[in-house]
Amino acid sequence: MNLKDFSFITSQYLLPHHLLSRLVGYFAESELSFIKKPLMNFFLNRFGIDLSEAERESVNDYKNFNDFFTRSLKADIRPIEGNTNEFVSPVDGAVSQFGTIHDNALIQAKGRTYRLTDLLGGDTAQAELFADGEFATLYLSPKDYHRIHMPIAGKLVKTTFIPGKLFSVNQLTAENVPNLFARNERLVCEFETEKGTIIMVLVGAMIVASIETVWSGIVAPFQRKISQQLLESRKLDFERGEEIGRFRLGSTVILLTQKGALQWNDQIKNEANVKLGQILQAQVSDN
Known part of the structure; x- marks a missing residue:
């Protein structure tokens, strides 16, 4: 270094x-x-x-x-590709890491891993849902479009705000700060979909003024304890490609899917740039 x-x-x-x-x-x-x-x-x-x-x-x-x-884009500038049961990228960004979740571990950067349970604030039962599932860490740089959309249609059932640090989340810190994403402030959003349970973790970072969602506005900017909200009784259904939130300055989204729900497209590689609505999977799984 x-x-x-x-x-x-x-x-x-x-x-x-x-x-x-x-x-x-x-x-x-x-x-x-x-x-x-x-x-x-x-x-x-x-x-x-x-x-x-x-x-x-x-x-x-x-x-x-x-x-x-947090500017909006022109209509149809990001077409939502593929069929309704295929996953698309929820953001414009770069693929920091992606792959299969083995032994409760996600890859943070080359040579570094961290525990899924820690990312989810210690929720062991929630983490077990994603054993042998897939994950993708999508980094939004300052030049990117900073709204977050649904990768597939689903219903929001639970959110968990987890307080923490606000380290920068660029590649340099990912390679050198242990447990980076499990240390930073974040919002865990759990959805039920026709492809099973999925989670999107919205990770805060240095200089990120706040995380904002369409259902609750600015998320707990000064709260310093884990806060969980069950939302099953509310009608919070989202279409594929529909906006769910935004970052006020850049950060990271971590997408989690269950085993068999997602097979990666050959174009998805580490450090590859992706656009909102771009197909993530090679084909639709029968599971």
């Missing part, structure tokens, strides 16, 4: 994660032109964001930085 990378990793342990993230969140909500426009222009130039895909193509059309960062 070079000195620059070492300094970055060291800073992750020393910085006041939540204070820094909430402070950035304050500025991201500002509607003052001398604050919001420099922020938006910096991100446009630094990360090469393509506003031609957005419904609003000018920075002048956004009320604040968060509005810009």
